[in-house]
Amino acid sequence: MPTPTAATAPQMIVRRMAFPHPVALKGQWNPARPEFSHMVNAGSLGMPFLEPWLIATMRQAKAQISDPRLLAEIDLYIGQESTHFRQHQQFNRRLADIGYRSVPEMEAVLKADYAGFAADRSFAFNLAYAEGFEAMALTIGHMLIADREYLFADGEASVGSLVLWHFVEEIEHKCATYDVFKALDGRYAWRIYGLLFAMVHIMGRTCQGYRAMLMEDGLWTSWRSRWALWRLLGRIFVRLTPRLLRILKPSYDPREVVDPAWADAWRHQHAAGDAQLGDLDMSRLAEAGPVARAA
Numbered sequence: 001m002p003t004p005t006a007a008t009a010p011q012m013i014v015r016r017m018a019f020p021h022p023v024a025l026k027g028q029w030n031p032a033r034p035e036f037s038h039m040v041n042a043g044s045l046g047m048p049f050l051e052p053w054l055i056a057t058m059r060q061a062k063a064q065i066s067d068p069r070l071l072a073e074i075d076l077y078i079g080q081e082s083t084h085f086r087q088h089q090q091f092n093r094r095l096a097d098i099g100y101r102s103v104p105e106m107e108a109v110l111k112a113d114y115a116g117f118a119a120d121r122s123f124a125f126n127l128a129y130a131e132g133f134e135a136m137a138l139t140i141g142h143m144l145i146a147d148r149e150y151l152f153a154d155g156e157a158s159v160g161s162l163v164l165w166h167f168v169e170e171i172e173h174k175c176a177t178y179d180v181f182k183a184l185d186g187r188y189a190w191r192i193y194g195l196l197f198a199m200v201h202i203m204g205r206t207c208q209g210y211r212a213m214l215m216e217d218g219l220w221t222s223w224r225s226r227w228a229l230w231r232l233l234g235r236i237f238v239r240l241t242p243r244l245l246r247i248l249k250p251s252y253d254p255r256e257v258v259d260p261a262w263a264d265a266w267r268h269q270h271a272a273g274d275a276q277l278g279d280l281d282m283s284r285l286a287e288a289g290p291v292a293r294a295a
């Protein structure tokens with residue numbers, strides 16, 4: 001069993017994954033947690049716009065960098081983000097095919113947001129947002145993995161496997177934008193501004209998206225659903241807040257954030273040739289490492 005990694009940057013790998021979404025995939029892919037299902041769906045809608053914009057920002061950064069190690073780190077980061085948004089694109093098309101009107105509506109909003117950042121904002125802003133997003137994504141990855149059984153156990157294997165793969169890789173590339181930000185800017189105030197802007201923007205759009213999908217499912221007016229949503233938000237923020245506060249320290253360095261043992265186990269299993277990590281057994285998430293359904 002791999003030991004937790006301390007104070008290191010894991011070696012990034014660009015992986016080709018397949019997630020066997022069922023023909024009968026539902027928007028509420030976790031019937032026990034409809035609110036969490038739509039929270040994930042709403043987050044997924046942003047990925048095909050956010051991640052290509054991250055890639056474009058890092059390509060711009062490359063033009064100002066000569067360190068070959070940092071250039072190689074950026075290339076692997078771009079490789080991972082490219083596979084992420086393509087998988088989310090496929091998943092989002094399935095959500096659109098189910099008939100959610102809010103999918104194309106939110107896609108139009110998110111497309112305009114990131115086109116606007118690319119066209120109208122400074123490189124310094126885009127770089128700070130990129131690092132802010134990645135710092136936040138690292139905290140979300142830790143939260144999702146720590147609470148994986150509660151959040152995913154009753155859900156569709158393909159969706160849980162997609163989300164957990166994505167965040168294993170977000171943890172794996174935790175240093176990339178940080179290293180670029182440090183090399184090209186490094187101003188504390190801008191790092192914090194980028195974090196706060198990214199959080200407000202992404203959480204705002206995610207809230208807008210899940211509210212629209214819960215409305216389409218007729219749940220937004222249900223007090224039971226609203227209560228479940230508030231409990232879920234409370235549960236998430238109790239787990240996220242201490243991790244988010246750590247980012248505010250001037251000495252913050254993602255290398256010092258110890259990776260979750262389950263994420264290390266996922267990476268080791270992939271390296272050992274386990275090709276079934278896109279189809280995990282959601283009833284065995286309590287185990288120390290991922291277990292494929294076919295295992």
Ligand SMILES: [Fe+2]
Nearest residue numbers: 051081084170
């Ligand atoms: Fe990603």
Ligand SMILES: [Fe+2]
Nearest residue numbers: 081134137170
């Ligand atoms: Fe990322």
